[in-house]
Amino acid sequence: MNPAGESAPRSKYDWIRVSREAPPKRTASQRVLDYNEIYAVYDERTAQEQASRCIQCPNALCAQACPLSNRIPEWLALAAEGRFVEASRLSNKTSNMPEICSRVCPQERLCEGACILNCRTDPVSIGAIERFINEYAFSHNPETIVPAASNGLRAAVVGSGPASMACADELAKLGYQVTMFESLALPGGLLVNGIPSFKLEKPVVARRMRILAERGVELKLGVTVGRDIPLGEVARTHDAVFLGHGAQKAKGAGVPGEDLPGVEQALPFLIEKNAGPGIVASVEVNVQGRSVAVLGGGDTAMDCLRTALRAGARSATCLYRRDFSNMPGSRKEYYNALEEGAEFKFLTNPTEVVAGTGGAASGVRCVRMELGAPDASGRSKPIAVPGSEYVVPADVVIVAYGFDPIAFPSDSDFNRIKTNEWGGIVVDRDQMTSLPKVYAGGDSVRGPSLVVHAVRDGRRAAMAIHRKLSAAA
Ligand SMILES: Cc1cc2nc3c(=O)[nH]c(=O)nc-3n(C[C@H](O)[C@H](O)[C@H](O)COP(=O)(O)OP(=O)(O)OC[C@H]3O[C@@H](n4cnc5c(N)ncnc54)[C@H](O)[C@@H]3O)c2cc1C
Ligand code: SF4
CATH class of the missing domain: 1.10.1060.10 (Alpha-helical ferredoxin)
Structure with a gap:
C-alpha cells in the first residue's frame, strides 16, 4: 500500500x-505449553x-x-x-x-x-x-444460511467426518432432507477425534457443523449404522445413502513385544490427550517425564511426537525405516515437530519392543537400513544392514503405522458391499458401491488419506446422487 x-x-x-x-x-517454547493452534x-x-x-x-x-x-x-x-x-x-x-x-x-x-x-x-x-x-x-460478513426449498427427497450419510460433511452439505443445498448418523457423541470424525487441536481447533469444526444444522441437516449422534440400525433399513427409508465411516482400525507394530505394557496405539493416545467434549478416552497414557518412541513416519506419527511433548514427555523420538525424502508426513509438520523438540531417527527399522526388569517396555530394538532399488510404490526399498542392531531406550512406545477399515460383524448387511483385498469399499467413478442407492467415499474407500480427498469424494457422490435421482424423477 x-x-x-x-x-x-x-x-x-x-x-x-x-x-x-x-x-x-x-x-516453540510457548506452543508446547498448550494444545492451541x-x-x-x-x-x-x-x-x-x-x-x-x-x-x-x-x-x-x-x-x-x-x-x-x-x-x-x-x-x-x-x-x-x-x-x-x-x-x-x-x-x-x-x-x-x-x-x-x-x-x-x-x-x-x-x-x-x-x-x-x-x-x-x-x-x-x-x-x-x-x-x-x-x-x-x-x-x-457471516453468510445468513437459510435451508433450501425441499425437493422431497431423503438422503442419509453415515459418519460425520469430512467426507460425510461435504456430501451432506451439497445435498442439503440441493433441497434434500439429510440425516447424518454418527457413532460417537461428538461429530466431525477425525477432524475432532484424531487431528490434534494444535493443527485444527475444535471450535473451527463445530462452526461447520452449525452451518450444516442451519441448512437443515439432522444429526443423530450415538447411532452406529450396521449395529444400532441395519444399513438395509437406512437404505429403505432414504432415497440414497452415503457411507463416510472412515478407516480407523489401527495396524499393529507386527514385532515381538508389541503387547507389552507401555506399547500404545496412536489414535487412542491422541484422543486421550486431546479429546473433544463428550468423548471418553479408552486409555490413560502417562508420558510425564518419560522417553517416548513413535513408530512410523506419517502425519499421525508427527502428531504423536508433538502431543507427547505437550503432555510432558522427557523426549519424543520418531523411528522411521526410510529416509527423510521418502517420509510420507507433511514437511511443514516435520519442521514444526523438530522446533518443538522431537527427534528423528531415519533409516531405522524397529524389530522388537524390549521389556525391562518390571516386564514393561524399556526400549525398541532397531536395525539400521539402507535404501535399495524402488519398490512397487516407486519408493526406494529399505534393506537391513547386517549386524547393525541397537536399542533405542523408551518407556512408552506409540505405534503409528496407519489404519485399515473396520471390519463389520459377519451378520451385518454391510458385508454385502463389495470390498477390495484390504477391506476398502469398491466404488465406481460416481462413488457408487455394489449396492443400489449406496455410495461411499473418504477413508472407507481410499484407506488413510487426506481431508481434502474426503471432501472431494463427498462432493462427487452428492453430484452423482442428484444426477441419478433427477433423471429418475
Ligand atoms: C492423527 C491423524 C492426523 C491426521 N492429520 C491430517 C492432516 O494434517 N491433514 C489431512 O489432510 N489429513 C489428516 N489426517 C487424515 C484425515 O483426518 C482423514 O483422511 C479424514 O478425516 C477422512 O475422512 P472421512 O470422512 O473419510 O472419515 P473420518 O474422519 O474417519 O470420519 C468417520 C466417522 O464415521 C463414524 N463412524 C464409523 N462407523 C460408523 C457407523 N457404522 N455408523 C455411524 N458412524 C460411524 C466415526 O465415528 C467417524 O466419526 C489425519 C488422520 C489422523 C488419524
Ligand atoms: S490443496 Fe486445495 S484445498 Fe488444499 S490448501 Fe491448497 S487450495 Fe486449499
Whole structure:
C-alpha cells in the first residue's frame, strides 16, 4: 500500500518485490505449553501483499494440483484487491470447508507444490491466504444460511467426518432432507477425534457443523449404522445413502513385544490427550517425564511426537525405516515437530519392543537400513544392514503405522458391499458401491488419506446422487 492507504496497481512481477511471508507462528517454547493452534492469520495488508505475488498463470498448475480444483488464481486476484469476502464466497463454491483444508492440507505436496513460482523462488502462500479470506468472511460478513426449498427427497450419510460433511452439505443445498448418523457423541470424525487441536481447533469444526444444522441437516449422534440400525433399513427409508465411516482400525507394530505394557496405539493416545467434549478416552497414557518412541513416519506419527511433548514427555523420538525424502508426513509438520523438540531417527527399522526388569517396555530394538532399488510404490526399498542392531531406550512406545477399515460383524448387511483385498469399499467413478442407492467415499474407500480427498469424494457422490435421482424423477 502507498502512504495514502491505497493499493498499488498489481504487477505480474510483484513476486520479485514481495517475498513469501508465513503467517505469524507462536514460538516453540510457548506452543508446547498448550494444545492451541500454532499459526495466527495474516493481517489484511499482508494477505493482500501475499496474494499479489500470484502471477495469474492462464493454465494454473496450483488449481490442477488441488484435489477440489479450487479456483485459486481467481480468489487470489480478489484478495490482492482487498475484496476478501468475495474471495471467500468464491472459495466456498468448490470447497465445503476451505477454512479447514487450508489448515490441514499438506500444501507443499498439493497446490503450493505445483505453483510455478517454485521454479524461481518461494511459492504463493495459498493455504495461509485461503485461511485468511475465510476467517475474514466469518468475522466481517457471516453468510445468513437459510435451508433450501425441499425437493422431497431423503438422503442419509453415515459418519460425520469430512467426507460425510461435504456430501451432506451439497445435498442439503440441493433441497434434500439429510440425516447424518454418527457413532460417537461428538461429530466431525477425525477432524475432532484424531487431528490434534494444535493443527485444527475444535471450535473451527463445530462452526461447520452449525452451518450444516442451519441448512437443515439432522444429526443423530450415538447411532452406529450396521449395529444400532441395519444399513438395509437406512437404505429403505432414504432415497440414497452415503457411507463416510472412515478407516480407523489401527495396524499393529507386527514385532515381538508389541503387547507389552507401555506399547500404545496412536489414535487412542491422541484422543486421550486431546479429546473433544463428550468423548471418553479408552486409555490413560502417562508420558510425564518419560522417553517416548513413535513408530512410523506419517502425519499421525508427527502428531504423536508433538502431543507427547505437550503432555510432558522427557523426549519424543520418531523411528522411521526410510529416509527423510521418502517420509510420507507433511514437511511443514516435520519442521514444526523438530522446533518443538522431537527427534528423528531415519533409516531405522524397529524389530522388537524390549521389556525391562518390571516386564514393561524399556526400549525398541532397531536395525539400521539402507535404501535399495524402488519398490512397487516407486519408493526406494529399505534393506537391513547386517549386524547393525541397537536399542533405542523408551518407556512408552506409540505405534503409528496407519489404519485399515473396520471390519463389520459377519451378520451385518454391510458385508454385502463389495470390498477390495484390504477391506476398502469398491466404488465406481460416481462413488457408487455394489449396492443400489449406496455410495461411499473418504477413508472407507481410499484407506488413510487426506481431508481434502474426503471432501472431494463427498462432493462427487452428492453430484452423482442428484444426477441419478433427477433423471429418475
Ligand atoms: C492423527 C491423524 C492426523 C491426521 N492429520 C491430517 C492432516 O494434517 N491433514 C489431512 O489432510 N489429513 C489428516 N489426517 C487424515 C484425515 O483426518 C482423514 O483422511 C479424514 O478425516 C477422512 O475422512 P472421512 O470422512 O473419510 O472419515 P473420518 O474422519 O474417519 O470420519 C468417520 C466417522 O464415521 C463414524 N463412524 C464409523 N462407523 C460408523 C457407523 N457404522 N455408523 C455411524 N458412524 C460411524 C466415526 O465415528 C467417524 O466419526 C489425519 C488422520 C489422523 C488419524
Ligand atoms: S484445498 Fe488444499 S490443496 Fe486445495 S487450495 Fe486449499 S490448501 Fe491448497
